[in-house]
Amino acid sequence: MNTSVDQIEKEIERFLLRDIAFFIDNKKILKKGKLNLFKFKEFHFIFTLKTDNNELKTYEIPYPFSHSSGADFLQFNYTINSFALDGSNLYFKVKFLDNSNASKYYNNILVLSAM
Numbered sequence: 001m002n003t004s005v006d007q008i009e010k011e012i013e014r015f016l017l018r019d020i021a022f023f024i025d026n027k028k029i030l031k032k033g034k035l036n037l038f039k040f041k042e043f044h045f046i047f048t049l050k051t052d053n054n055e056l057k058t059y060e061i062p063y064p065f066s067h068s069s070g071a072d073f074l075q076f077n078y079t080i081n082s083f084a085l086d087g088s089n090l091y092f093k094v095k096f097l098d099n100s101n102a103s104k105y106y107n108n109i110l111v112l113s114a115m
Contacts, residue, residue: 018034021112032049064110
């Protein structure tokens with residue numbers, strides 16, 4: 001899917017003032033809370049979440065290579081396959097880079113889900 005900031009922002013608006021959670025590969029919960037605000041700034045989406053302790057916390061994620069959505073979720077795709085064509089020269093160059101210091105998003109899918 002072709003990804004633009006405007007498309008993603010429209011998708012995120014559906015989750016405003018709802019309880020949400022961010023998952024990596026549908027396993028580990030990274031953050032959860034009520035989505036109060038969000039904005040896009042310098043290649044990152046910044047979310048303001050109200051936690052169970054009534055504290056406001058910010059959570060920042062990089063702009064995804066692609067995204068998809070369903071009724072109660074939004075997927076941010078950071079996989080190599082969504083960045084480079086499978087089997088291409090770029091794919092193999094990226095695949096063999098040293099990823100020991102890579103972000104937790106590297107080659108993963110982040111899911112924003114309504115709770």
